[in-house]
């Protein structure tokens with residue numbers, strides 16, 4: 425057991441992206457010292473909070489799996505702060521198209537799969553011969569990686585299976601006593617995890633949709649490349665091992681409600697008198713008459729601002745879980761732009777779609 429500390433980085437330093445000042449703070453020094461000693465530390469990224477350890481130290485990485493209760497066959501992403509660190513981790517030339525994606529989207533929420541070099545221990549990659557790498561854009565993440573001068577293996581800093589954390593408070597609720605330090609950098613701006621891709625010949629496979637959308641990738645790689653959403657395919661042995669587990673779920677049962685079902689969900693006693701929260705888009709709240717129905721309504725935001733919906737999604741699910749509902753219903757959102765990542769997370773979290 426640890427006596428978990430939560431230490432805050434000044435909001436202004438974050439807003440003004442003052443990476444070198446953040447690097448000089450007492451909090452980052454403390455975090456870096458812990459990581460150098462082989463400990464784990466939770467820290468903010470632009471997507472969600474991560475639980476980081478030295479990616480090259482097996483016993484440190486083992487502590488990540490233990491704190492989260494994460495299955496050991498689910499590999500971790502190595503986080504870097506500059507491109508020089510990439511060449512040490514991989515064992516291959518970087519194709520031109522990958523260079524193009526890196527120069528456009530790094531630092532940022534794009535994770536790329538490479539053949540791994542010998543220095544990356546098996547535990548980090550769950551014995552795969554590939555390694556997932558990303559350069560986050562959050563100034564606190566960059567400052568921490570620069571301070572330790574090591575790649576950080578970091579999954580989302582939630583207990584395995586629960587919604588990912590987008591606030592330090594979420595991390596504390598899941599991991600209090602299990603980690604020595606949570607670096608608090610406020611709310612994560614993107615709110616869903618990075619996009620995970622692999623490149624095969626002239627094809628980009630999206631293994632997990634995320635902060636960099638399919639549309640953004642298509643724009644960058646051009647017509648010579650096919651961009652495939654692998655996660656849409658029903659496979660027993662997914663290429664991104666993490667995608668096979670139930671994920672992101674509140675403890676309260678969650679159902680996705682198709683737009684076409686909203687009006688009849690309240691008929692036929694479908695809800696069977698369960699105490700229900702219905703999370704709806706702003707458009708539905710504004711246009712559907714729900715005055716007569718006996719459920720609580722929560723507004724997730726407008727479908728014209730899917731980035732807002734993504735940013736607040738996990739917080740909404742965690743908040744809903746704290747109240748004693750028997751059932752959470754959530755309306756589907758359009759499967760475009762970052763809505764693709766939102767729907768992917770909801771489908772993994774939900775018991776059914778009605």
Ligand code: TXA
Nearest residue numbers: 471473474499500554555556579580617618664665666
């Ligand atoms: O935004 C993010 O990516 C966050 C922040 C903290 O950076 N991290 C994150 O990590 O979401 P995690 O561990 O929760 O999800 C990593 C995903 C999993 O689905 C895992 O299976 C996949 O990436 N992955 C990792 N290494 C892989 C590899 N070598 N091949 C295929 N998929 C891999």
Ligand code: MG
Nearest residue numbers: 579580588617
């Ligand atoms: Mg995760």
